[in-house]
């Protein structure tokens with residue numbers, strides 16, 4: 001499993017990129033650079049993706065996501081800063097070494113499935129292995145395994161145009177998985193799919209991730225998708241990462257008004273879980289009423305809370321009470337209200 005790290009990475013397109021980075025460090029704005037003919041696509045991006053983690057880079061169009069992703073797989077060279085893959089500086093590798101890393105350690109899954117129309121599903125899934133130079137029997141075996149993982153066994157001999165959009169994207173995913181690469185880079189991979197199929201794909205990715213434990217960087221402009229998938233999320237705006245954290249961090253402590261305006265439409269009851277709202281275990285509960293686990297979404301916690309006449313106990317894997325959630329606190333979190341509750345007479349005063 002692999003670690004990926006970006007250290008103060010900049011990418012400037014256009015005139016005098018080195019001078020533009022110095023100007024940015026001295027406080028110049030992106031607009032000022034633009035009048036000088038330079039576009040600062042990525043500005044001072046730093047993050048670390050741990051092995052087996054799904055790291056989501058989220059931002060609107062033009063915020064710099066794709067440029068950042070292309071630097072992560074060495075397709076673009078940073079104007080400044082370093083990309084470390086398993087501790088090795090990608091920018092310091094020779095072309096040959098970089099090609100080797102890209103074909104064996106890193107796989108990409110694109111938004112538009114990029115399948116070859118005149119190759120069968122199996123041949124499409126085997127494409128990355130062909131690039132690696134694997135022999136035919138090996139490629140077919142590994143591609144068939146990957147297709148099975150993605151729920152496509154039985155479709156090996158079909159042509160891409162016989163498959164629905166969701167299935168084609170699964171072939172794209174199988175192609176990325178077949179190579180055994182540790183790092184998957186997914187660029188808006190589910191954005192072209194209908195909402196229900198998109199949700200299915202997200203579930204399937206989370207399911208696969210449990211067994212395969214890849215290190216995944218996932219680009220999206222959809223905050224709900226980011227929150228469903230991401231162990232860690234970076235929110236980009238105008239080339240900068242304006243906030244990094246878990247879905248809960250971003251939802252409950254947005255770094256600025258921009259992030260706050262983004263999260264206002266998120267369904268908090270589905271994203272937040274019991275451990276975000278629980279307080280200390282207190283006296284616990286011995287009456288045998290229903291309890292929840294820390295990863296229970298608030299929507300499900302509400303259902304339990306409605307049936308229990310006192311705070312709901314949150315229990316760990318060993319059954320011990322690790323926290324409690326009072327109903328007023330639960331309602332406050334769903335309503336994005338963090339102040340202490342007030343009593344009627346105080347409210348009226």
Ligand SMILES: Nc1ncnc2c1ncn2[C@@H]1O[C@H](COP(=O)(O)OP(=O)(O)OP(=O)(O)O)[C@@H](O)[C@H]1O
Pocket residue numbers: 013014039040041059060061062063064065066067068221
């Ligand atoms: N090759 C290039 N030359 C000049 N400017 C570029 C180049 N590639 C990207 N840019 C600019 O860099 C900025 C960031 O673009 P980028 O494509 O990385 O954003 P994005 O968040 O991925 O957007 P989208 O979701 O629309 O792809 C934009 O202003 C874009 O116009």
